[in-house]
Amino acid sequence: xxxxxxxxIIIVPLLxxxxxxxxxxxxxxxxxxxxxxxxxxxxxxxxxxxxxxGFSVKKGLSAQLKPCNFKGVENIYVxxxxxxxxxxxxxxxxxxxxxxxSAFSGILPSGYKFNVSQYARKGFFxxxxxxxxxxxxxxxxxxxxxxxxxxxxxxIKAFCTFISVFTxxxxxxxxxxxxxxxxxxxxxxxxxTTSSFMLFLAIVFISVILRIxxxxxxxLKTAIITAGCVIFVLGTVNVNAVSAKYNYEAYKTGRLKNIxxxxxxxLGDEGIPYITKLACSKKP
Numbered sequence: 001x002x003x004x005x006x007x008x009i010i011i012v013p014l015l016x017x018x019x020x021x022x023x024x025x026x027x028x029x030x031x032x033x034x035x036x037x038x039x040x041x042x043x044x045x046x047x048x049x050x051x052x053x054g055f056s057v058k059k060g061l062s063a064q065l066k067p068c069n070f071k072g073v074e075n076i077y078v079x080x081x082x083x084x085x086x087x088x089x090x091x092x093x094x095x096x097x098x099x100x101x102s103a104f105s106g107i108l109p110s111g112y113k114f115n116v117s118q119y120a121r122k123g124f125f126x127x128x129x130x131x132x133x134x135x136x137x138x139x140x141x142x143x144x145x146x147x148x149x150x151x152x153x154x155x156i157k158a159f160c161t162f163i164s165v166f167t168x169x170x171x172x173x174x175x176x177x178x179x180x181x182x183x184x185x186x187x188x189x190x191x192x193t194t195s196s197f198m199l200f201l202a203i204v205f206i207s208v209i210l211r212i213x214x215x216x217x218x219x220l221k222t223a224i225i226t227a228g229c230v231i232f233v234l235g236t237v238n239v240n241a242v243s244a245k246y247n248y249e250a251y252k253t254g255r256l257k258n259i260x261x262x263x264x265x266x267l268g269d270e271g272i273p274y275i276t277k278l279a280c281s282k283k284p
Contacts, residue, residue: 050224072146075153082141082159089166120174120181124194127174131201134167138208139219150215157212164209171202186247186256188263189239196230240270248274 138160145156152160175198182191200223207222244267251259259278264271 053220053224073144075146075156078141078145079153079155079159082137082156082163085137086159086162089163093166093169116181116184120177123174123177124198127170127198127201130170131167131205134163135204135208138163138212142212152212160212161209164205164212167205168202171198171205174198175202183255186250186260186263187243189243189267192239192243193234196234200226200230238270240267243267244271244274248277251278 141156141160142152145152175195178191178195178198203226204219204223207217207219211217211219244264247256247259247264250256261275261278264275264278
């Protein structure tokens, strides 16, 4: 089957170009199954890592590593690198103050060309990219920098703390944009899970800041435990029912000017009682 894949890569595009019906069929299959395939691949990959780590912790296994002569990168190089990154972030922060912090006051920035939904989505993806980059930068600097009796250089601590705090500010602004989005258009399952993911990232970066000053803090364990707790809560709480109730109550009290009936239908059985109440309402 694996050997057939290279041939399929050649054959399938030829068949797609030769027949519109087959082209539509293939497009429909991939449009419906791409997300599922992606989730399976990511799920299997993460499962192998997490389960292996769990067994190693339970059985007290550790990798048999040979002694290494590497003592760490000279601090002057790390400090120079971090100072440039920090200066760039500081300049960026000041230049984007109106854009980043306008969501805290519940308004869009003046002259902003997108609507609330695009504002929130853009903020979320910006936050994800910055968080991944900053987590990699701080982790590498903490691990690779030269230690003095097992302790980090004070300047490296200060720069790593600044980068982590900067990331927390970006996460906070992304959360405020999501709150503005929910206030404007109501709550959905995706908006709840997105907010939960941002909460997870915030806890990870708080643990990174603590790790800079307390070497006993294990960021990886903290991240795994936090992720487990978030997933447990999302799996236990009836998120669909919470969304349906919030949207109905917000519309009833006037906090939402309009209610998305199609979004209520997508919530399944949990949305039916509230759709019934809306149907019985005298409001046209």
